[in-house]
Amino acid sequence: MDNKNMKLETKMIHAGVSPDPTTGAIMTPIYQTSTYVQDGPGQHKGYAYSRTHNPTRTALQDSLAAIENGNHGLCFGSGLAAADAVIKLLQPGDEVIVSNDLYGGTYRIMKNVFGPYGIKFHFVSMQDAANISNYVNENTRMIWIETPTNPLLSIIDIAACSEIAKKNNLILVCDNTFASPYLQNPIDFGADIVLHSATKYLGGHSDVVLGALVVNSSELKDRLAAIQNSCGAVPGPHDCWLVLRGIKTLHLRMQRHCENGAAIAAYLGTHPKVAKVLWTGLETHPNHDIAKKQMRGFGGMVSFALKSGSEADALDIISKTKLFALAESLGGVESLIGHPATMTHAAIPREERIKNGLDDSLIRLSVGVEAAEDLIEDLKVAIG
Numbered sequence: 001m002d003n004k005n006m007k008l009e010t011k012m013i014h015a016g017v018s019p020d021p022t023t024g025a026i027m028t029p030i031y032q033t034s035t036y037v038q039d040g041p042g043q044h045k046g047y048a049y050s051r052t053h054n055p056t057r058t059a060l061q062d063s064l065a066a067i068e069n070g071n072h073g074l075c076f077g078s079g080l081a082a083a084d085a086v087i088k089l090l091q092p093g094d095e096v097i098v099s100n101d102l103y104g105g106t107y108r109i110m111k112n113v114f115g116p117y118g119i120k121f122h123f124v125s126m127q128d129a130a131n132i133s134n135y136v137n138e139n140t141r142m143i144w145i146e147t148p149t150n151p152l153l154s155i156i157d158i159a160a161c162s163e164i165a166k167k168n169n170l171i172l173v174c175d176n177t178f179a180s181p182y183l184q185n186p187i188d189f190g191a192d193i194v195l196h197s198a199t200k201y202l203g204g205h206s207d208v209v210l211g212a213l214v215v216n217s218s219e220l221k222d223r224l225a226a227i228q229n230s231c232g233a234v235p236g237p238h239d240c241w242l243v244l245r246g247i248k249t250l251h252l253r254m255q256r257h258c259e260n261g262a263a264i265a266a267y268l269g270t271h272p273k274v275a276k277v278l279w280t281g282l283e284t285h286p287n288h289d290i291a292k293k294q295m296r297g298f299g300g301m302v303s304f305a306l307k308s309g310s311e312a313d314a315l316d317i318i319s320k321t322k323l324f325a326l327a328e329s330l331g332g333v334e335s336l337i338g339h340p341a342t343m344t345h346a347a348i349p350r351e352e353r354i355k356n357g358l359d360d361s362l363i364r365l366s367v368g369v370e371a372a373e374d375l376i377e378d379l380k381v382a383i384g
Ligand SMILES: *Cc1c(COP(=O)(O)O)cnc(C)c1O
Pocket: 078, 079, 080, 081, 103, 105, 106, 146, 150, 175, 177, 178, 196, 197, 198, 199, 200, 209, 210, 211
């Protein structure tokens, strides 16, 4: 069966992988090799050196392309290495319009690494996509979005961004890490490049760091593959294998992440000490309509703020949970809790942080796949 005709759940199990031709092994082997014996100079079976191609990586790249409804996948040593490759499509003097509610590491590579190379990044609000047009000029080359965002879980309208990108001949990049391909396929809404930190939901078990890009255009694929091979930020075969294994249960895990996210958002919504709950599935979410249009479910990322507004109260709660482990990262089977103001977003000045809606008492949950009742009980005890 052609990949394109399979349902998403079937693609997660089968796309890109086929039994090993020499042994019949049903699981893609970990081709732990740097080089490949050639019949004569330049006469090889498609594999000459593992920075350029490795069969385990090929299987993962094909699987990712299929589950993101794209034609080509490219894997990197981390999500940020994938971002690095995308930015290297640009030249000094080029400009990028970026959503202002952004993963901190992406902000850092843009501002600290590529800013000094002469690439200009405009960090702007995209709650209303029309705002993007205000920043387009003759040097603009790219629009870069993340949806849902971290930790405020805002939603950006991918199709509206794509319309602006197409009108102005810009590349639209969408970081799909938070939704995962199970909940959202940005290419269907006009994104040109989909970026993943496979470290999160795709890997799903907090045991691997890996990044990926998926594109439709073969021209973009060729340029990105040249960067991947020239700069060399590729993942090893064992890490590729771990993500291949993670993808096989992505749909099962995401279903439970969504159910648990809903249960916890509902519980927190009734708690007398909680001022607001941020979860894209709530009818009260400011962009719930757009979320419904572009997402198939709402996931396990839930943030909430306290009525007291107190940082000390938030720190007290995150120190008291037992099932929710205090840690950075997200998207694993186990639940995590964090305080963005002092952890992931500590680098942002307080005034700017609060202006963007990230207040001192905001707590972020990556809701795992445990029993919802146990997770709610853990929060009940910790919040008091
Ligand atoms: C974690 C993350 C990244 C960076 O990925 P790494 O694999 O940690 O390099 C990029 N974007 C988002 C939204 C992330 O959550």
